[in-house]
Amino acid sequence: MNNHTESEENYIKALYHLGGEGAVASGALANRVGAKGPSATQAVRRLASKGLVEVIPYKGVKLTLDGLTLAKHILRKHRLWETFLVEKLGFGWEEVHPIAEQLEHIQSHDLVEKLADYLDSPVHDPHGDPIPQADGKIPPATGKPLQKFSQGSSLKVVRVEDAGTDFFTQLDLLEIRLGKEYTLTSVSSFDSSIQLQAEDGESFWLSHSMSSNIYAISL
Amino acid sequence: MNNHTESEENYIKALYHLGGEGAVASGALANRVGAKGPSATQAVRRLASKGLVEVIPYKGVKLTLDGLTLAKHILRKHRLWETFLVEKLGFGWEEVHPIAEQLEHIQSHDLVEKLADYLDSPVHDPHGDPIPQADGKIPPATGKPLQKFSQGSSLKVVRVEDAGTDFFTQLDLLEIRLGKEYTLTSVSSFDSSIQLQAEDGESFWLSHSMSSNIYAISL
């Protein structure tokens, strides 16, 4: 049973995103896939009959081992395609999500592995998210949000949350990119905005809502 | 109205393949998409309601201008992806068709044009078939079948028909590739098989069924 519809894959993906290996409420699931409650209940029944999920009515839904494997495989494809779109085709990192959402459903084992090879077996996607490997292992998610750092620390940006187009526009405006290094020069105790100084000496302020979506490691 | 299902696109593609701008019988159409008659009749009705085809009941179906534009756009995507799979990912030319059949349905204008750029705006796909251009123009299909050449002519292979896996295997075995040049050294009047001599002096025989699927231009 290796044949799944796009809809099924979307529910599996949502289940993984929301609950990982744990249980998820049907309402949250419906919400995530952009459907109404009854559609989710029904979809979940189909998935259960294929052995991809376990359901306890009125309680929640959980991925089975098979479901988990499938979820990670779809996520692998999604993030490999995002990497391809940015690295090879020159897309901006804010543009790739909806396209990868289509590409992740292409079925060809050969294609995935050849694509991974072509991209030199990347471990992180353009947003810094870990790419599940062919064996199902997932590299650890690195970094912590900027506001967890204390004044004076040196840090390197390693990951950003997908917080919408405007967020990315702002990142581009400030020339914030993965791998860039900064010193945290000050923290406002009033609105928890922070000030970063780049290596070239330029410094700028980041609102709390910006900094909470930017992850870094200390140097 | 820019939103079409995969099924719809497959019917449009089939219609274009079978009839170009002319009319096609519903039976032939059904056959081509791997469905039964009634499914085609029904599908065609849906397409007509979207203005993509014109139907004369019991007579035939024809693409409208919109339908024709869509068909060429899908073919463009299909052949660009085939080119990508062979040139960049290292697939063999016999493997790419089924994968491109999935990729051709990905919807993103930006993606198609960025992909074309990345491949240096190719004019022919890995089988030598012309790739419809962004403006809808289609480069001429080049070459004529090998058995149309006369003894002694020098020729260059420019295109092969997709005649199944075994055909491609045989091509690979004989190291026949697009762009390679040969001299037609003899023609059997018994079974119309032909003998080719490569530039390195090696020569070999090709059955009629092989040579009729190989297209070349004379030098």
Next chain:
DNA sequence: AGAAAGGTTTAGTTTTGCCTAAACTTATTT
């Protein structure tokens, strides 16, 4: 021209996947 053959369309069913409205469970509040 009339009849048989062949291909096309209609009729009615199935599955996936979504919806709204109503019924039902669980949790919370008084």
Next chain:
DNA sequence: AAATAAGTTTAGGCAAAACTAAACCTTTCT
């Protein structure tokens, strides 16, 4: 503990897309 609120599932529809069986045009053959 009863009532209400919140969330979930059932019931009943609808559209896409496929199927089989039956009815219907066209063409062809005698």
